Amino acid sequence: FEKSVSATKSVPSSAKKTLSSDSVINFARGDPTMYESYWKRLGERCTVVISGNDLMSYFSDAEKVCWFLMPELDHAIRRLHRVVGNAIADDDRFIVVGNGSTQLFQALLYALSSPNEPEPISVVAAVPFYSSYPEETEFLCSGLYKWAGDAYSFDKDGPYIEVVTSPNNPDGAIREAVVNREGGKLIHDLAYYWPQYTPITSRADYDVMLFTLSKATGHAGSRIGWAIVKDKEITTKMVKFIELSSIGVSKESQLRAAKILGVISDDCQNSGPNREENFFEYGQRLMSERWEKLREVVKRNGVFSLPKYPQDYCNFIGKYTDSNPAFAWLKSKDGVNCDNLLREHKLVTRCGTNFGVGSKYTRISMLSPDEEFNLFLERLSAIQGPPMERL
Ligand code: PMP
Numbered sequence: 001f002e003k004s005v006s007a008t009k010s011v012p013s014s015a016k017k018t019l020s021s022d023s024v025i026n027f028a029r030g031d032p033t034m035y036e037s038y039w040k041r042l043g044e045r046c047t048v049v050i051s052g053n054d055l056m057s058y059f060s061d062a063e064k065v066c067w068f069l070m071p072e073l074d075h076a077i078r079r080l081h082r083v084v085g086n087a088i089a090d091d092d093r094f095i096v097v098g099n100g101s102t103q104l105f106q107a108l109l110y111a112l113s114s115p116n117e118p119e120p121i122s123v124v125a126a127v128p129f130y131s132s133y134p135e136e137t138e139f140l141c142s143g144l145y146k147w148a149g150d151a152y153s154f155d156k157d158g159p160y161i162e163v164v165t166s167p168n169n170p171d172g173a174i175r176e177a178v179v180n181r182e183g184g185k186l187i188h189d190l191a192y193y194w195p196q197y198t199p200i201t202s203r204a205d206y207d208v209m210l211f212t213l214s215k216a217t218g219h220a221g222s223r224i225g226w227a228i229v230k231d232k233e234i235t236t237k238m239v240k241f242i243e244l245s246s247i248g249v250s251k252e253s254q255l256r257a258a259k260i261l262g263v264i265s266d267d268c269q270n271s272g273p274n275r276e277e278n279f280f281e282y283g284q285r286l287m288s289e290r291w292e293k294l295r296e297v298v299k300r301n302g303v304f305s306l307p308k309y310p311q312d313y314c315n316f317i318g319k320y321t322d323s324n325p326a327f328a329w330l331k332s333k334d335g336v337n338c339d340n341l342l343r344e345h346k347l348v349t350r351c352g353t354n355f356g357v358g359s360k361y362t363r364i365s366m367l368s369p370d371e372e373f374n375l376f377l378e379r380l381s382a383i384q385g386p387p388m389e390r391l
Contacts, residue, residue, distance in 0.1 A: 172325025
């Protein structure tokens with residue numbers, strides 16, 4: 001979860017509200033409410049009906065290593081990865097479902113560390129990194145693992161865990177591991193490796209891959225994430241962690257996720273004459289329209305810059321596409337505190353210091369509803385270059 005900002009607690013981005021020119025708008029969180037209008041359009045197709053006597057047992061499939069994973073969700077996840085072509089999730093891989101990929105990240109810290117080591121294993125990620133990694137790693141002051149900061153400057157011998165986020169949160173970059181030393185264990189967080197955010201260039205096949213419904217389809221409130229894991233022992237330890245922290249994952253949520261993923265796969269595979277735009281095509285179009293508008297505004301006012309991303313061939317869309325990350329990683333050209341500057345214009349963003357870099361950077365969610373996004377562009381256009389006293 002990305003911390004809420006107290007100044008805007010009264011304006012949760014998902015609340016039904018009318019925005020006025022005075023409203024402070026929160027872009028600091030990555031709440032994917034932009035997708036609500038798509039799912040509304042699908043009407044009853046994703047509705048799941050659950051009776052009073054349904055889903056009562058703790059167990060889903062007692063024979064399986066991940067005994068709380070519902071077979072319906074297991075099937076829907078593997079099918080969707082096959083259809084999209086973004087990851088290998090064949091039957092020889094284990095799937096672990098979690099309460100969001102947040103719980104799975106913590107399960108992995110436990111699974112990849114060992115109580116027999118003389119000191120806690122270092123956990124690193126290249127800057128700028130997702131701000132929750134250090135928080136989650138340090139929170140319990142574990143004796144098993146400890147946050148060791150930026151992977152680029154990590155030079156300690158011995159075992160370590162490197163988190164590789166690709167496309168990266170906050171800057172949208174496509175990434176590879178940077179430490180590359182013996183004893184390294186990798187967690188690939190592929191939360192944004194979906195066609196709406198980036199060209200799908202190959203089927204990812206790493207030892208441990210994390211995905212989340214939150215960013216794939218926008219259903220963050222269902223709290224469903226999944227890990228695709230090659231090794232049985234690591235899977236067993238992850239399952240143990242989830243067993244001890246929550247004895248599994250809500251079956252209602254799993255069924256809902258299975259339904260939604262199934263509908264997406266059906267639509268992606270529909271090539272008939274009445275074929276409609278599928279979810280990823282819709283998302284890709286919307287995100288690319290938003291990015292085009294944002295780049296125009298940023299170019300016109302000359303105060304900020306945005307990263308540039310190379311085009312690549314997307315195997316799913318079937319043509320060259322741009323990267324359209326879920327966040328805009330804005331940098332002020334004059335080195336002023338970007339977050340403060342935007343706050344003066346009633347835009348709350350997440351300052352670069354949260355991601356291990358300086359305050360001339362800030363992160364802005366690109367996943368807000370249309371009305372908020374348009375107000376964001378309007379307010380950004382009004383920023384005319386910083387007065388001297390801010391420098
Ligand atoms: N990893 C990354 C890179 C994320 O951006 C997020 C959500 N902001 C998560 C994990 C956590 O997602 P979830 O909602 O599944 O806990």
